[in-house]
Amino acid sequence: MGYSVAIDGPAGAGKSTIAKQIAKKMNFIYVDTGAMYRAMALFFIRNHVGADEKEKIETVCKEAKITIEYRDGEQVVLLDGENVNGLIRTEEVGNMASATSVNREVRKKLVSLQQELAKSAEVIMDGRDIGTCVLPEADVKVYLTADARVRAKRRFDELAAKGETCDIDKIEADIIDRDYRDMNREISPLKQAEDAVLVDTSCMNIEEVVETIMELIRKDREA
Numbered sequence: 001m002g003y004s005v006a007i008d009g010p011a012g013a014g015k016s017t018i019a020k021q022i023a024k025k026m027n028f029i030y031v032d033t034g035a036m037y038r039a040m041a042l043f044f045i046r047n048h049v050g051a052d053e054k055e056k057i058e059t060v061c062k063e064a065k066i067t068i069e070y071r072d073g074e075q076v077v078l079l080d081g082e083n084v085n086g087l088i089r090t091e092e093v094g095n096m097a098s099a100t101s102v103n104r105e106v107r108k109k110l111v112s113l114q115q116e117l118a119k120s121a122e123v124i125m126d127g128r129d130i131g132t133c134v135l136p137e138a139d140v141k142v143y144l145t146a147d148a149r150v151r152a153k154r155r156f157d158e159l160a161a162k163g164e165t166c167d168i169d170k171i172e173a174d175i176i177d178r179d180y181r182d183m184n185r186e187i188s189p190l191k192q193a194e195d196a197v198l199v200d201t202s203c204m205n206i207e208e209v210v211e212t213i214m215e216l217i218r219k220d221r222e223a
Helices: 015-026 033-046 054-063 091-100 104-119 130-134 148-161 168-184 206-222
Strands: 003-008 029-032 066-071 074-079 122-127 140-145 197-200
Touching: 003 015, 003 130, 003 206, 015 029, 015 033, 015 122, 015 206, 029 033, 029 074, 029 104, 033 054, 033 066, 033 074, 033 091, 033 104, 033 122, 054 104, 066 104, 091 168, 104 122, 104 130, 122 130, 130 140, 140 206, 148 168, 197 206
Parallel strands: 003 122, 003 140, 029 122, 140 197
Antiparallel strands: 066 074
């Protein structure tokens, strides 16, 4: 019997960072759904498919072989057998993923894999529509968010730490634009599930957010 925790929220809210830490502390399997969409986006970029080429996206996505393996408790995303963990966190891939994840065929292919993973294990999954569409029966649902400027600053610091030159105003503009696209897309728009707990991380550090969500899980399991 599986046990599932769904964490939804906009870009840059810290979903992946938080979910990974909770998974390690509670011995859950971490399923980064965004990484799966990013792997698909990388596949499109490598095959010279434009974000606006709907029919081509629907045809080509069926050729992509995206699988997940767990090595020492960590998720490894494989695209056609290649570990692409280190290649899918660029802004180019992120923007392509946001643009192509609205495609019905892309979502159908990846959602079925995500649901299978949640059936037989204790999983924590993060994305845009986990609590509303992918795992509507999740045991615990969290909507994680933060002010757009706060999210832009976190992303700026992350890129700067890697030695990349970046503009915080452009990052913020990209985040606001991505929020709008994610919240207004026709298929599975980003929104807070009715039974999700809102956690605003604007004034919280990582440890505080992790503890807040772990307490929600503990209370649910004790109920």
